[in-house]
Amino acid sequence: MKRRNVNRVVVLFLVLLFSSGAFSQQSDSLQNYLKIAIKNNPTVMQRYNEYQAALEKVPQVGSLPDPQLEMGVFLSPMELMAGNQVADIKLMQMFPWFGVIKNAKDEMSLMAKAKYETFRDAKLQVCYDAQRTWFDLYKIRQNIRISKENVDLLKTIERLTLVKFRSGSLNGGSTASSGGGMSGGTTNTNSGSSSGMNSMSGNSGTATVSRSQSSTGSSAMASSSMGSYSGTTSLSDVYQIQIEAGNLEENIAALRNEEQVVIARFNSQLNRPLKTLVYVPDLLPNEPLDIAYLSVSDSMFTRNPMLGMLQYEQQSLEVRVKMQKQMGLPMVGLGINYSVIAKSPMSTSSMNGQDMIMPMLTVTLPIYRKKYNAQQAETKFMKKATEQNYQATANALQTEYYEAMQLYNDAQRRMKLYDSQSLLAKKTLDIMIKTFSSSASGLTDILRIRQQLFSYELKQVEATMDFNKAKVWVKRLTNNL
Numbered sequence: 001m002k003r004r005n006v007n008r009v010v011v012l013f014l015v016l017l018f019s020s021g022a023f024s025q026q027s028d029s030l031q032n033y034l035k036i037a038i039k040n041n042p043t044v045m046q047r048y049n050e051y052q053a054a055l056e057k058v059p060q061v062g063s064l065p066d067p068q069l070e071m072g073v074f075l076s077p078m079e080l081m082a083g084n085q086v087a088d089i090k091l092m093q094m095f096p097w098f099g100v101i102k103n104a105k106d107e108m109s110l111m112a113k114a115k116y117e118t119f120r121d122a123k124l125q126v127c128y129d130a131q132r133t134w135f136d137l138y139k140i141r142q143n144i145r146i147s148k149e150n151v152d153l154l155k156t157i158e159r160l161t162l163v164k165f166r167s168g169s170l171n172g173g174s175t176a177s178s179g180g181g182m183s184g185g186t187t188n189t190n191s192g193s194s195s196g197m198n199s200m201s202g203n204s205g206t207a208t209v210s211r212s213q214s215s216t217g218s219s220a221m222a223s224s225s226m227g228s229y230s231g232t233t234s235l236s237d238v239y240q241i242q243i244e245a246g247n248l249e250e251n252i253a254a255l256r257n258e259e260q261v262v263i264a265r266f267n268s269q270l271n272r273p274l275k276t277l278v279y280v281p282d283l284l285p286n287e288p289l290d291i292a293y294l295s296v297s298d299s300m301f302t303r304n305p306m307l308g309m310l311q312y313e314q315q316s317l318e319v320r321v322k323m324q325k326q327m328g329l330p331m332v333g334l335g336i337n338y339s340v341i342a343k344s345p346m347s348t349s350s351m352n353g354q355d356m357i358m359p360m361l362t363v364t365l366p367i368y369r370k371k372y373n374a375q376q377a378e379t380k381f382m383k384k385a386t387e388q389n390y391q392a393t394a395n396a397l398q399t400e401y402y403e404a405m406q407l408y409n410d411a412q413r414r415m416k417l418y419d420s421q422s423l424l425a426k427k428t429l430d431i432m433i434k435t436f437s438s439s440a441s442g443l444t445d446i447l448r449i450r451q452q453l454f455s456y457e458l459k460q461v462e463a464t465m466d467f468n469k470a471k472v473w474v475k476r477l478t479n480n481l
Contacts, residue, residue, distance in 0.1 A: 029279075030134060033270060034127045034481075040271035041126045047119035054112035061104035067093040068335075082351040083341040092335030092362060096327070103323035110316035117309035120479075124305065126269060128476040133266045135465045138280045140259045142461040147252045150454050154245040157450070160436055161238055161443060237443045244447070284468050286415065289408065293474050296405075301397050303479040310390040317383040321376055328372035333362030401477050408470035414463035418456050425453040 038044055070090040077084035264274040293300075301307055337360055343353030366372065429449045436446060475481050 030131065033134065033266075033278075034130060036270045036272070037126050037130045038123050041122075041269060042271055044119070044122045044126055047115075047122040051112065051115040051119045054108070054115040057108045058105055058112065061108050062101055064101070065094045065096075067091060077342060079344065080341065081347060082349045083344045083347055083353045085339055086342050087340040089338040089340070090335060090360070091338075092333050092360065094331050094333040094362070096331055097329040098326070100323055100326045103319050103326065107316045107319045107323060110312045110319065114309045114312035114316070117305040117312065121305035121309070124476055124479060124481055127481045128472060130266065130269045131472045131481075132469055133262060133269060134278075134280065135284070135468050137259065137262045137266060137278060138284060139461055139465045140255050140262060141280055143458060144252055144255045144259070146454065146457045146461070147248050147255070150450070151245050151248050151252075153450060154241050154248070157433065157436075157443070157446060158238060158241045158245070160433070161241060164436070165235070165238065240447070241443075284464050286464065286467065288412070289471055289474060293478065294405075296398060296401050300401070300478050301394060304397060304477065305479065306393055307390060307397070310386055310393060313386050314383060314390070317379055317386060320379050321383070324372065324375045324379060327375075328366050328369065330366060331364040333360075333364075335360040335362065397477055401474065404470050404473040404477065407466055408474065411463045411467035411470055415460065415467060418460035418463055422453060422456040422460055425449055425456055429453055 068091070070088075070092075072088040074086055074088075077086050263276075263278050266278055267274045267276050337356075337358040339356040339358070341353055341355050429446065432446050432449060436443070472481065
């Protein structure tokens with residue numbers, strides 16, 4: 001029973017451990033990072049506050065002008081027939097022409113909508129930048145992984161080379177000692193047999209020995225030459241492997257430094273501590289784009305926030321032209337004048353001491369038309385400039401779309417190519433390493449194939465990164481991030 005309880009506790013612990021790990025990866029997913037960026041990025045918050053500020057302008061322009069109150073007190077009462085005037089009070093309220101306030105509110109509402117589009121654009125841009133930085137981090141970490149694997153591979157090749165070098169040195173030493181014994185015996189025999197013949201044949205024995213040594217040396221050179229081409233190794237091969245491994249380790253150190261910079265940039269976009277750990281999966285998804293993204297059309301960019309902002313600006317300028325025409329019409333003011341009258345002992349009028357109330361009407365006379373005409377002309381020019389800006393922005397978006405699709409198609413093609421090339425290079429390298437110990441392949445060929453495989457793997461990672469960057473680029477242009 002105790003053992004069963006212990007087993008249950010262990011199983012429960014393992015379940016909690018794996019579930020916490022899965023939750024950690026889920027919480028550190030790219031979508032979660034994008035939510036944090038939208039919520040915390042200072043540029044996004046700035047655009048949002050600007051939008052809120054623009055909304056507050058609507059009630060400002062939708063109110064009437066402040067009424068005017070004038071008060072005057074006579075230091076010495078003014079004598080009138082019906083008494084002495086002590087003070088004078090005036091209250092006036094101006095009213096713009098009909099429709100001015102409504103058009104002003106419509107204009108500010110449209111400008112606030114334009115600010116909201118800039119807020120949307122800031123969110124899209126932050127998400128786009130964060131994803132591109134995340135893909136850069138993926139590339140760096142994959143390059144580190146591939147470089148480490150190549151360092152391990154070079155160490156394996158180095159061990160095989162050392163084994164082959166030692167075995168070759170032992171075989172070469174035994175061959176040299178046996179060859180030396182045979183040469184010495186041959187020389188003694190020749191000298192002994194030719195000692196009695198020297199007086200008769202002169203230097204013939206010497207010539208025979210020279211020819212024998214020459215043939216022996218040439219055969220040794222041929223044997224050495226054949227040995228070098230048959231895959232023998234030397235210390236220089238080991239040194240070459242160590243040099244390449246050292247270069248890879250230096251590259252890994254440089255990638256580590258670059259990784260810290262990219263992590264800091266990514267955390268800065270999320271507005272959190274720069275050294276916070278960032279999770280990146282071992283493999284990026286390679287799903288293709290939906291068919292709706294594969295053909296450009298004008299409707300693709302209708303949701304683009306920059307075009308939306310320019311559309312609202314155009315509409316606000318149209319409303320401003322109407323408002324300026326109405327502002328060139330008279331303004332009407334309604335008011336009241338209240339005069340405080342004190343009784344005069346000298347007056348016999350029946351109205352002696354009664355205060356006076358006088359309704360007032362004020363009308364402005366906009367007779368100087370140049371400024372009103374100039375305002376309308378200015379707004380028309382601005383509206384025309386906004387229309388041209390809209391067209392230029394739409395053209396730029398279409399051009400960017402073609403660039404993004406070119407990158408997408410090119411990356412997709414390169415992914416397939418480097419995947420197949422890497423597979424072939426890996427198979428070739430495996431075969432050459434297996435046959436290396438039997439001298440069927442040379443070290444130079446192994447290092448060359450290893451370098452090709454390393455290059456293909458790096459290019460495959462870069463193609464995968466470009467493929468995903470192209471997808472988010474297209475979605476950024478069509479407002480579908």
